[in-house]
Amino acid sequence: MANYKDIINSCREKRGGIIEAFHALQAEYNYIPQDALVEAARVFGVSEAQAYGVATFYSYLSVENRGKYIIRMCESAPCHVAGADAVIRAIENYLDIKVGETTADGKFTIELCECIGQCQATPVITINSQPVFNVTPEKVPEILDACK
Amino acid sequence: MAEELRVLLQYADQINPESADDYVKVGGYKGLEKARSMDRKALIDEVKKSGLRGRGGAGFNAGMKWSFVPQDAPIKYVVCNLDEGEPGTYKDRIICEKNAQALLEGMAICGTAISSKQGYIYCRGEYPFVVELLKNAIKSAKASGALGDFDIEVRMGAGAYVCGEETALIESIEGHRGEPRFKPPFPGVEGLWAAPTVVNNVETFACLPNILANGAEWFAGIGATRYPGTKIVTLTGDIENATYFEVPTNVTLRDVIFTLGGGVKNGKKFKAVQVGGTSGAFIPEQNLDTQIDFDSMGSIGAALGSGAVFVLDETRDIVDVVTRISKFFEHESCGKCNPCREGTFRLREIMEKVNAGRGTTQDMDNLLLLSKVMQKAALCGLGQAAPIPIESTIKHFRYEYLRKI
Amino acid sequence: MISLTIDGREIQVPRGTTLLTACRQAGADIPTLCYDPDLRLAGSCRMCVVEVKGRRNLVAGCVTPAENNMVVETESPDVVESRKIILELLLARHKLTCHTCESDGSCKLQDYCYRYGVTDSRFTGEFHDGPHFSKEDANPFIKRDYDKCIMCTRCVRACEEITGAQAINVMNRGHHAKIATIFDGNLEDSPCVFCGQCIMVCPVGALTSKVAAGKGKSYQTEKVLTTCTYCGTGCTLELNVKDDKVVGVTSVRDENWSPVNRGALCVKGRFGWDFINSSDRLTTPLIRENGELRPASWDEALDFTAAKIKEIKGEHGPDSLAMFSSARVTNEENYLAQKLMRAAIGTNNVDHCARL
Ligand SMILES: Cc1cc2nc3c(=O)[nH]c(=O)nc-3n(C[C@H](O)[C@H](O)[C@H](O)COP(=O)(O)O)c2cc1C
Ligand code: SF4
């Protein structure tokens, strides 16, 4: 595992690049660990409170640990009318957790999100930001089983 | 008249979008060459004359926007808005996936016009693969020498619709919470790191190479006179062909939906269409013969916005759809100003109540009152537009609400 | 100079003046919540909206520059309606307990609701289940009751721009946004220095002094301007006096009255006043006799001390004496102190606590 200080340092040349650093941290840890948040604030010369404010503003950033696979269900109107509700229920049932929770084995976290710009193939979910198209409740087990 | 007119997407899938060489082979970077040979003022005038208006929603004349940038400022920035957060919209992604070099060329043309050496593309966090594509495209363009000394950096958003608002976008590039700034000062005068900054949409930039290469008159002659050019629309909802089309701006909504779109899915009847994304008005059948250009849409109380076309068939429950939309705005409000932070929350609360059959006519009055105040008093376009879907459906589909009360 | 018409009155103002300033100059009383003349502008509360002829939307006076020939209305029906609805929206999530609130009588939310006759909110919601933001923070000085916060962010800006501590910021977004330190922790674990500038700027009762809690509302106390005695800086503060007892300290921000600190105080000045009426406080000098302290008059005590000093100097020479002076006295007094040691006693043994 890469050291969080190295990850943050790799972004330090980017002016105002704390969000880029957060992305890089999440690519490694799936969330922003506390020590890393404090370090990022120091490196980018902003107060700790501000860094925390930034990290909690954006819905793709998380200051809490999440699963290895982050499943996001698009809930926006085009996916909504295409049956997003049924899909999310199927995901919840299959994993036996609710939206916002992580499975006990730390493998899956379910989140809701807004439109991800793949509306040619609704309803859409993403798994670690990779879109999966035309999802139906029937396809859910197969899709999730493919996550090793 | 209902045919596609592919200008931006003319070479879609025929060239590798990352490759500057491919692009040059089909005539790319000629516009930039032309721009560089022109006097800055003449260049801005040419863009003004083409009538190109912003494709990001506000429809502002692009050349005019550039002309506000003070020439004497030592540092200026060109920023491309690739936040594309409006639900049902994916045309900027398509432009990047099919013709990324045109975007880069457009940004460099703008850089030439305002004498800026640095561009930023702010790409939404939902498109990490587009970020990669763009980084490669920039590498290729720099290697080919096409961009000259104009540099472009890609920054990634992190899931905030409000960051599509130009000043919130600037805040986000600066590494801050994506809260809109009050205007004035406008970005053209005081933008990124307080330097004059032009923010344009992907599609706006991508129109520029052809305008320069073919001349302002050519562009001004396409589509609607007051909003010339083509527009990429994305069709979603209950539509046969749920895909994207590039059309001249004088096609009618009816043509978009029934000719290109193949009509309502499964042979059902049409109920309503929402144009411009989730912040747009819902339009009833009787207004379908309107052209899609900015002003025509405005005349029926709607907006072209991002060019999203979201169709609902006769069986759809509008109140339910609008309730879902009200959740979107509650989720995406930045929380800076009172009317929107509290207003979007209460709109959602009341909509859920009405949708669940517990509403009263008093609730509808409250929705309308809140809608009015949010439109009048919210700080940015998000809070001002959030009530529009509610207001427009109460206007055109009141019976659907009353049925639930 | 440009000229514009405000509520039918034509006035002249320099270019660059905000509408808020222009309106106030024209005699219009514009309500503001987030505006603070000493802080960066926010333009976020939207209470100061006014109507400008020809504009589709209302504009926020505090951040909109006045323009030549503008025609402005400050209490038009739309303006009043917007302000009322904004107040209703704020009330809908507000823990409305004015009767026990420390800010009762000095609260802008209360004042504006009174002014616009907003008694109740139509937006409280079906289940009256607003967000719960109140923050238990065990520090001894600052009470943070964010169920009364109106999110004006003045505290955030004051913490950064007046004090420089940057302890707090906004976390989350939208309706979940609230004021927080890193990890939403306690002030004690943050760079907070407990200066209480946030309390000073908070327009409502979200931030209040724990030390003064329950001792008297602002309209029950007399304000006595004085100079803080903790150090030589000379900050002006305002003793809040009730029944001849000091029950709190506030500050005035007007430069004419508070030229040194313009209202800013430190933790000692703002919160360290309970000694004043403390029964443990010494009110006369004490002289120790046979191991027992007994009260004495100032004359007696000074004579006693002078005699002792002379005695020591006579026996052991001037360098056997030293003076250790305090940062709580002024520069002038410190000057006199060293003069006393050097000229009257004849030693250079003089030092000062601020050097340590
Ligand atoms: C809430 C909100 C979201 C917006 N989202 C976008 C967006 O995703 N993409 C975009 O180009 N413009 C968006 N805009 C419009 C921008 O503020 C700005 O007007 C636009 O980028 C200017 O470019 P243009 O003149 O080329 O259209 C949004 C505006 C608001 C108020
Ligand atoms: S209108 Fe909404 S999104 Fe815009 S500044 Fe206000 S709270 Fe933020």
Ligand code: SF4
């Ligand atoms: S903050 Fe103001 S409105 Fe709220 S309870 Fe206190 S006095 Fe009343």
Ligand code: SF4
């Ligand atoms: S605590 Fe007070 S000063 Fe701070 S944001 Fe809330 S109301 Fe404003």
Ligand code: FES
């Ligand atoms: S005082 Fe002007 S917006 Fe708050």
